[in-house]
Amino acid sequence: MRVHFIAIGGSAMHNLALALHAKGYHVTGSDDTIFDPSKTRLEKKGLLPEAFGWFPEKISNSLDAVILGMHAKADNPELLKAKELDLTIYSYPEFLYQQAKHKTRVVIGGSHGKTTITSMILHVMHYHDREVDYMVGAQLEGFETMVRLTEDADFMVLEGDEYLSSPIDRRPKFHLYKPNIALLSGIAWDHINVFPTYENYVEQFDIFVNEITNGGAIVYNQEDPEVKKVVEGSPNPIKKYPYKTPAYQVENGTTLLQSPEGLMPVEIFGKHNLNNLEGARWICQLMGIDADDFYEAIASFSGASKRLEKLAESATSVAYKDFAHSPSKVMATTRAVKDQYPDRQLLACLELHTYSSLNPEFLYEYNSALDAADTAVVFYSPHAVEIKKLQPISEEQIAKAFQRDDLVIFTDPSKFKEYLFSQNMENKSLLLMSSGNYGGLDFEAVKSLF
Template sequence: MRVHFIAIGGSAMHNLAIALHKKGVNVSGSDDVLFEPSSSRLAKYGILPAQEGWFPEKITTDVDAVILGMHARIDNPELLKAQQLGITIYSYPDYIYEQSKNKLRVVIGGSHGKTTITSMILHVLQQAGKKFDYLVGAQLEGFETMVGLSHDAPVMIIEGDEYLASPIDRRPKFHIYKADIGVISGIAWDHINVFPTFDNYIDQFKIFAKTIQPNGRLIYSETDDVLNTMVKGLAIDIEKLPYNLPAYSIDNGITTVISDDQKYPLEVFGRHNLLNMQAARLVCEALEISTADFYHYITTFKGAARRLEVVGKNDTATIFKDFAHSPSKLTATIDAVKAQFPNRQLVACIELHTFSSLNKDFLNEYAGTMDKADKAIVFIDLKTFQQKKIEPYPAEAVKSAFANNNLLFFNESAQLLDHLETLNMRDTNLLMMSSGNFGGINLIGLKNNLL
């Protein structure tokens, strides 16, 4: 079997390429730009393209299938050659479905929390010694790759993104997987460039729920009013399982879950993570792991990469980095840190980096999201405006959108770094949130200077 990847360097794409290579598939690929860690990881397995660029001569009748990444354009010369030769072309979610169509499929969707829920499930299944395949959107401790495929695992755990499948397949990814067990963690408008209204965005989750196979299960957060209303209006032949917060306590910076008079201290914290954990518990129970075993295994879960990840800490301060970028994620992450450390000041810094977050019509969705921070900072790299061809807007527009006149605004990383390095970190936490990299700021260097 020979499979060629167009845009092999993407996060999901290069992990899928490695997973197929490890499964024994003959893998090749191309990309016009390759970044770390993709290039090193592909090189480790001998499947790094010899040079960057697109080479239609790589597409021959010997290729059994082409997997098309979202980064490629519809006029990509390799894609055009594959279409000309009549080679089967998959998006990566299409190919994941092909690899899992004879397995039980668990698909985790939602505007927030899906990576963490998926990670929790994988951690518990691994601890329990279960066989499973998986697709997850972050690097996890104990897992070499973000995709795992095998011939004999009876179940596949899939993080189900609502973004589009490929340049030539405009379906949301999670519509393709046909879940047996579906999870929706919550609905908060995102991807405004693809879903121009909130109603249109909600419709994607309705369609996802309707793709759950007959007699399947939908696990959902009953704390989300929009989601609750949507689920109640669904007339489909599946079991609906709501979840809510468990009993818990917070003491000396440690969150402990209480179940059947047993206490389980956790390494993660925050109301949003407690809800994520309940979704993961219901999935694991459906996979024949008892509640007690689930809580026992989850106590050693340290979180996914960049999800409230500790950059550094001392006795009186902690520096976190987090992937939060949408309004709902921003609110949940700030709330979590304030609740966990009520006696510490919180300096919260968000980099607006995605197309949706930079859209001036969407910016007002951030109103009030940073109010619980003692000091709020917003950073937008001028280069990001230029790259996305968006007209830059001034600090006053950002303060007005966030409804926070005390907010500080920076558009140059050097100025932001200068400000952060003046912070007095005694009895203070610093929370750095972005789906980007703060204009190249070295957070380890910042940690060394501050702590």
């Protein structure tokens, strides 16, 4: 089968390209620019485009399918040529569904925790040599790619993102997977540029639950009021399995999980991560993994990439970086680090980087998000606000939104770096939260502080 990728360099897109190449497909692609690690990984497999840009001549009737990435625009020259030739055009999630329609589809949805829960499930399956197909939003230890597609696997585990499918398909990705088994971890307003009201955002999860196939099942976090309302109010005749945070305790910086065999040390920490673990346990059970086998495997799970990832540690201090950017994730992550090291001062830094976080109306959702930190720092780039064509925001607006009189605010990357490297990290925990990089912060250099 001959498949062409428009915008092959994206994190998800290049992984799908690699998976199809491994499956024996003839893969080509284009993009206007490609950065590492995508560039090196595509080059290694002979899939890197010879030149950057869009080339309509690459599109012909010899193609069986065109896969369109979100990075492309609706007027992309290659897309227009594909439409002109009436070729089959798939969004990323549409194509994944085609690959998985004869398998048992397990879809992990929610505003937060879905990458971690999907990663936990895959870790457990890998530990016990259970072959499953998958798509996950982070690079995992022991897994070569973020996407695996085979003919033989009975299950496909999919991280169910609620963001749009493609420039010409405005449906959320997770509406297209039609799960047999699903999980819903939490609902907290996000993607304000796409879902302008909270009600509109919640509606997407109503649709997700109602798309679960007849006779299917959903595992859901009963501690989240909105999740509970959506799932328990759904008329879909499916099995519904609620879960909640399991019993655990923290001793000397180690989290001990209550298991059937007693207290068991785990490498992850934070109430939200233990809640994620319990959701993963239920899904694994529905996939045929019993409790004893789950606990044996999960003990060695150290986390998904960029999710509470330990940067450095000394005898009296530690540094983590985390992908957290939405208010609920920021609050949960900050609280997790403070609870894990209660006797240390917590310096929590947050970069406002996404469309939602830089929107003046949405800013107020961050009220109390950094309250667990002893010192709270917010960094944002006025230039990024300009590029995203958003209304300007002031430092006063940010201070008011977070409701902290002592909030430290930076707009200059060099001044933020100077502040960070001037700190005495003795008896401190440092938490760096962002989906960006603070205007070019060298995370490797941060390690020198510890």
